[in-house]
Amino acid sequence: MKAVIDQYGGNLVSHLAFLRDKSIHYYQVDGQDQLFFMYRKKADKIIIMGEPVGNQDYLVPAVEEFMNEADKLDLSLVFYEVSEGFTMQMHDLGFDFMKFGEEGLVALPDFKISGNHFKGERSLMNRFKREGYTFDIIQPPFDDKTMARLQEISDSWLAGREEKGFSLGFMDRYYLEQTPVAVIRDKDGQMIAFANSMPAGSKETTSIDLMRHMADAPSGIMDEVFINLFYWGRDNGYQYFNMGMAPLSGVGTNSYGFLEERAAHLIYQYGYRFYDFGGLRSYKNKYVTKWVPRYVVYWRRSSVLFTMLQILLIVNKKIDPQLYQAGMYQPQFFGPHNV
Numbered sequence: 001m002k003a004v005i006d007q008y009g010g011n012l013v014s015h016l017a018f019l020r021d022k023s024i025h026y027y028q029v030d031g032q033d034q035l036f037f038m039y040r041k042k043a044d045k046i047i048i049m050g051e052p053v054g055n056q057d058y059l060v061p062a063v064e065e066f067m068n069e070a071d072k073l074d075l076s077l078v079f080y081e082v083s084e085g086f087t088m089q090m091h092d093l094g095f096d097f098m099k100f101g102e103e104g105l106v107a108l109p110d111f112k113i114s115g116n117h118f119k120g121e122r123s124l125m126n127r128f129k130r131e132g133y134t135f136d137i138i139q140p141p142f143d144d145k146t147m148a149r150l151q152e153i154s155d156s157w158l159a160g161r162e163e164k165g166f167s168l169g170f171m172d173r174y175y176l177e178q179t180p181v182a183v184i185r186d187k188d189g190q191m192i193a194f195a196n197s198m199p200a201g202s203k204e205t206t207s208i209d210l211m212r213h214m215a216d217a218p219s220g221i222m223d224e225v226f227i228n229l230f231y232w233g234r235d236n237g238y239q240y241f242n243m244g245m246a247p248l249s250g251v252g253t254n255s256y257g258f259l260e261e262r263a264a265h266l267i268y269q270y271g272y273r274f275y276d277f278g279g280l281r282s283y284k285n286k287y288v289t290k291w292v293p294r295y296v297v298y299w300r301r302s303s304v305l306f307t308m309l310q311i312l313l314i315v316n317k318k319i320d321p322q323l324y325q326a327g328m329y330q331p332q333f334f335g336p337h338n339v
Helices: 002-008 014-019 056-073 084-093 115-128 144-158 223-234 257-274 277-285 304-315 323-324
Strands: 023-029 033-043 047-048 077-081 096-106 134-136 180-184 191-197 205-213 238-247 290-299
Touching: 002 033, 014 033, 014 180, 023 077, 033 077, 047 304, 056 077, 056 084, 077 084, 077 096, 077 180, 077 304, 084 096, 096 277, 096 304, 115 223, 134 223, 144 191, 144 205, 191 223, 205 223, 223 238, 238 277, 290 304, 290 323
Parallel strands: 047 077, 205 238
Antiparallel strands: 023 033, 033 047, 077 290, 096 238, 096 290, 134 180, 180 191, 191 205
């Protein structure tokens, strides 16, 4: 897995492979791993997180091989959170698709918080500076004291809520130690917030996964983290910062849209009881330069609504830390693989 990423580069979700909570399918040529798929099985579906990672020259034959392996077991493939270009490629192979949400990108080369638009954020950043808060990037491996503090911050942020996995990271030492971590310290040098990097394998785009802070951290701490990361990304040559998904936003808003997409919009509109979809987009929108569509790609003979429900069951499945540490989330494999 790491060897494939190191040789061919990753993508916007490849870092999630290091969570070790998903099964992996490898595509090989002459006994060498070329691409891998991250997935979980749900009922008669194989839900694949993002696009295949690795040598894109073999993308189509890799998907076709996985389709054949799955078909032998009466299973069908579903790709979750994929780009428009990949969606069109899969459409040619017999898949249908539906827009699932939009991903927000912040253009970094010219990013600054001057002007009236960012007047409030500029005042906030100045206040944090006056009060002695600092931004830093810490490098792995982390000592036990550092990990204990990161765990304390995470526990405070969770406030008893359970972790989720699959499309989101969770607190795990192995996972965090794969990349640098951005931290905010108070005037006493105590860490009060952190965010881990989500490398995409190029200097085009950078992102984060976990972003957590102490429950008693000052108001505006999320903006302090993001704005510092925008400047860090800009100064390190990145073109965009990916703010992540706004799930189901912009889906089915046209009264002439497909019935399935209109049903999806109802989930977005009334799903605030479980997840503040609208609030998430509203917060990100003050920074986002452009929104790009993300899709669910599913086999043409499948029910899209039933497929969406299966995806939601996967995405919202809670991670039990004790079972995870005990190795109860061991991956399964289809076809040849190297662990």
